[in-house]
Amino acid sequence: MKILYYIYQIFIALPILLVLTILTAVVTILGSLLGGAHIWGYYPGKIWSQLICVFLLIRVKVHGREKLHKRTSYIFVPNHQGSFDIFLIYGFIGRNFKWMMKKSLRKIPFVGKACESAGHIFVNRSGPKKVLETIQKAKESLKDGVSLVVFPEGARTFTGHMGYFKKGAFQLADDLQLAVVPVTIDGSFEILPRTGKWIHPHRMILTIHDPIPPKGKGTENIKLQWPKLILW
Template sequence: MKKIGYWLYQPYKFLIFIPLFLVFSLLFSILAASFSILINPRVGSFWGASWAKFTGYITPMFVTVKGRENIDKNQSYVIVANHQSGYDIFLLYGWIGIDFRWIMKKELRKAPAIGYASYKVGHIFLDRSSPRAAMESINEAKQKLINGTSVVIFPEGTRSGSNKMSSFKKGAFKIAFELDLPILPVTLVNTHKIYNKGFNLLPGSVEMHIHKPINTSEYHDRQDELRELTRETIASPLTHKKVEVLTPVG
């Protein structure tokens, strides 16, 4: 049955989804950049979230969100999430319900339309070419992440392509300390079943679990403990689904 569903979906994917996605990605990029310039980046970010929801609807992706009551919309966070697929971006952007910025590689600034819109909305382009350039990027981030505007980081560093989790790198937590912000752990479930490598796209159901924030100020001398606590928190909904969670290393 899965194979039948896959082949039935292919004409829709190529004839309807892809043309709509390309056209509306350009449209929402223009709207996001324009409103960021004419009004402010938060209004521009609304169009980014609208683009994500539109993409989810036309996939279609059916979303369940748990734990939204753990968010204080006046507080800025470092949102730390597991990374399963490219659809993590749409799930977070469209359904978490708070204003945030992505940390992106500086090379993405040159991406047609979306790169320019991301720059105008205020997403953070991280320059790792030198310690000085990286620190300038962090200082820029500090100016943007105020009054409830947060930042998202995927500490695995790459997509897992499954409900498994890889080890967490230290960089995300160093940034949390440098920004002096609490960590908001978020678990993303089953986005890899919607989209995976090779443009394998299918409709399906996903979940987002928003956990209680972690106060980083209590862990300045225990950064490894903070990293492990965050990872265990994010892993807990995946563990309950009886899927493997890889043991962290280093």
């Protein structure tokens, strides 16, 4: 069965997904230029992610959407198991959001330009001024229920186990006084780990935990909130 899936993956699924990726990027760029980047920056990507899972025969299960309020903006902080985390969150979290991503991703053909047009936030850590600009852009984006997704580990795991958190997501939540929502991703590592070359069909599970609202503001607030996030 594995050999049949590899043949299907190479000759059928991946060519279709390449065309879908380019088409999604073009639609996102053109739609955002016409106006409504919040719409065009989310729904084409959502459909693209769902189709990727369908064509690659990947089953998805979601828990906890009922914990979120429709018109409330959140900062989602998922663990980062692998490349398919992107498709799981984009396709199935059920909330309009912006990604916070590394500046280097802007260089990816089609995708980088689409992300820029959609208003996703590229992190520039070259100096304090650039960091403040990033925070200001986030403030402008997180309105009317539009949320933010940040991987607090910063990069995909090599082992399947969760790594150390960086403070950026929690500092941003503190600055903007938004609730942090821990999100557990399970199964993505089995599909395509960081060092893997082949895609393996495996069920992915997305679990949305209870939002953690801010209590106060400042460095001490971040330290007090931190232990509550250790629930994966």
